[in-house]
Amino acid sequence: MLRTIILLTILLGLFALAKGETVSAQTQKEYIAVALNDQLVSFSDAQPELIGGTTYLPLRAFAEAIGATVEYDVKTETVQVVRKDKRLTINIPDRWMTTSTGLSTSLPLYLKKNRLMVPFRTVADLFEYKVSYFPQGPIARARDGAGRLEDAEVYLSNQRKIAAEKAKLPDKIAYLTFDDGPNEHTAQILDTLARYEAQATFFMLARQIESHPREVKRMASAGHGLALHGVTHNAQVIYASAQSVVNEMEQCNAALTRVTGIRTNMARVPYGSKPWMSQSYRDRLVGAGYRMWDWNVDSYDSRSLNVTPDQIVREVVKQTAQLETPVILLHDRKATLAALPRILTHLQASGYDLRPLKGNMPPLNFWNDRR
């Protein structure tokens, strides 16, 4: 009995570890080309990338390039890659892989443009390729008996193509912002963002910060934007004077600093800055060192208590259609959480990278006050 319990504890511990393992979106992503034997592999949408010295690539595209079959089971969120007697099974929610060679271990993975990104070496090793890294390019190469060229020759024969790929315009950026949290939905919002390797900005209320320190710390370590939404969320109280707005942001900032050690200059006033934040109010807020953020896409997720996920997705899709740089208003709510995977899928498929707002960016607001 005791032995069973210990074994279970170990197993559960391993799973917890596997679930926690994620590719940090904070890390710099760099270009890398992938070669199979003597040819570069082309990827139609999501491109391979180098993150902290590891090459990640879209699993399906690479599997197809090596002549393996790929099957995805929607119910269990499991992917199987099979070629001859070799089999790789990946459980996506658990970030866990098992292989026909007897390996069972955690696997860092993420979604990019709705493609499953996995470490190149793991897949190449299993299907018995020799993996090499050629720093010019750079090129990550999988090679078996069919490869004739040296790494340098692969590079030289593809130099122009690599240069063209590298020069491609960077992705457009969309900014997701979540107001009024953190609360009981925030942990799952953070899980979803991590799955899509997306980052967002949280405009938080002081009391919510105090009551959900774990989530706030998680936001900080995942590189999300930490921002302020005041204390009372009561228009009559916060807009009583220009100084009362500043006071609420200062109190909120103090809560943030107590929990994370971080102080921020990003503030969003409740209900948006019009009509209350007239010139004198803004001058006072800017004078206190803050930048005032509104939005240019309203998901209307807080318009009533029974807004559906479908309505939220539709609003975001419609309003982002013509925008180069959407700043999207969302809230830490159940329906928003349910809508989030579709919102992320849509934005990433439309070429947007999802990034946090930064304190050094000129703010977007309804007064066009860029201070």
Ligand SMILES: [Zn+2]
């Ligand atoms: Zn609010």
